[in-house]
Amino acid sequence: MAGRLADRIVRSGPIPYPEFVEACLYDETHGFYASGGAAGRRGDFLTSPEVGPLFGAVLARWMDDVWEALGQPGGFTVVEAGAGRGTLARAVVAAGPRCLEAGTYLMVERSAVLRADQPSGIGFASSAHLPDGGITGVVVANELLDNLPFGLLAADGDQWRSVRVGLEADQLVEVLAEECLPPVDIAPVPGARIPDQGSAAAWTTGALESLDFGALLVVDYTSTTTEMATRPVDQWLRTYRGHQQGGRPIDDPGSQDITVEVAVDQLPEPTSTTDQATFLAAHGIDDLVAEGRQTWTEQATTGDLAAVRGRSRIVEAEALRDPTGLGGFTNLEWRVGC
């Protein structure tokens, strides 16, 4: 990947940052996701669905709440964007939400390698693209927006300049390129860098347009552009590989995940914003944990699978609610016609 990027720079000059991120993550041959990078215990980073099935069970309750608010329509669709291998899809369907009794769970995932491992059969569908429109239901994106290609701007005197990836002594380096306007109104401060998350904003607008009636839920680690301008770039633009923080984004491109905190001030205004711990509490995590604890207490001596699953909910809930970890994520919700 580094060699191919270097050839491209020699041919056409320094690469705009979004195109660099796009290649590192999604190049069909050498990109991180195309070559098997993924969430999960055996993957490169752990997400809420990968902690265990409890997260999906809570989301199933949220989906039923939306379905109730819409008057229990038939043909309800759950669209999950960035569905990976379908871990969340399996957990939601296993929880048996009423909205899916006559509905469909559509997993949208751009990596063909990950799509090949998704569940199939009645009630499941899979695609590389979001539907254009006509959805009555919900669109859910867990840790997708932080993974969409983004631009990088650096303060240079009284201007913002876009950062590109160039070549120096055969090594990839960051170079300051053309002057540009920031994505939100923010003055350049010496040393400041900010992300341009136009593709996350465009994705959100597209997801809202796909919904005739229902809700969009985005779960991610978030910040604001102004706040990021005051922090060192390596605090909000991170890389991961094999559950460890990786190197600089320009190091060994394609071998590591590149992720950015989501600047909520660059997105359309949501209907509501909560932290994950609050969202989970509002949608019944305590009941589900109490149910699990009771099953464990009643059936622990037989040690059957239901008992072990019941006990596992207690541990999963701790991880999902941890305010310094997944519990501190932000849940952004947009309602459309309900």
Ligand SMILES: C[S@@+](CC[C@H](N)C(=O)[O-])C[C@H]1O[C@@H](n2cnc3c(N)ncnc32)[C@H](O)[C@@H]1O
């Ligand atoms: C960080 S992973 C999260 C996976 C899963 N949602 C989870 O929480 O475990 C992001 C996933 O989004 C996929 N992805 C990135 N851009 C996408 C897009 N525009 N449409 C659908 N999937 C996309 C990636 O291939 C990757 O599998």
